[in-house]
Amino acid sequence: MDTTNKTIKNALSSVKEKELKLAILTKKEIVQNAFELSNVMKTTLEHIKSVVVKKGFKNEQDEIVFFKTAKPKISGRTLFFQEVIKLETHSPENIEQQLKFYDNQIINYHNRLRNNELYNYFILDRKDRDTIYFLRKNTFSNNCDYGFFLK
Numbered sequence: 021m022d023t024t025n026k027t028i029k030n031a032l033s034s035v036k037e038k039e040l041k042l043a044i045l046t047k048k049e050i051v052q053n054a055f056e057l058s059n060v061m062k063t064t065l066e067h068i069k070s071v072v073v074k075k076g077f078k079n080e081q082d083e084i085v086f087f088k089t090a091k092p093k094i095s096g097r098t099l100f101f102q103e104v105i106k107l108e109t110h111s112p113e114n115i116e117q118q119l120k121f122y123d124n125q126i127i128n129y130h131n132r133l134r135n136n137e138l139y140n141y142f143i144l145d146r147k148d149r150d151t152i153y154f155l156r157k158n159t160f161s162n163n164c165d166y167g168f169f170l171k
Contacts, residue, residue, distance in 0.1 A: 024068050028090055031064035035097065042104070051108050058101035065094045080155060087154040 035057045042050050068091070077083040111121050133139045141149065 024071055024086070025090060027064060027068055027071075028093055031060060032093060032097065035060055047108050047111070051105050054101040054104040054108070058098055058105070061094050061098040061101065065091075065098065068094065080151070083156065084150045084154040087156065088150065 038053055038057055042053055045053060072086070077086065107122070107125060111118050138153065141153070
């Protein structure tokens, strides 16, 4: 899994610089860059998937660690960029309306998090349900794909 961890680390650092620049771009440029970065993350995820499917894991603990820590880093970034695209393409042009729009989106997001069992599981750093949440059934997916990527 060292190769997989290295691939994840390289992918995340390759997008970091562009990610920081998103704050100073126009709305159109933000959407274009977020789309590009989302594709980088998707390509990385596909590469990792091929490695995992081909080589598997040494044991259940390695599998749990991968699906609990490594894969969410890439999946989470992919979802983040997709959310940026969605927000930027639907946000109003007027700055006052934009601020209200973003405030509402943040409130909605927090409400979804507060009521999400998996999010709370991560926040509390629990381990008692790891075998339920993070072991797969002969696929690249597990019970928590795209569940939560925050911690």
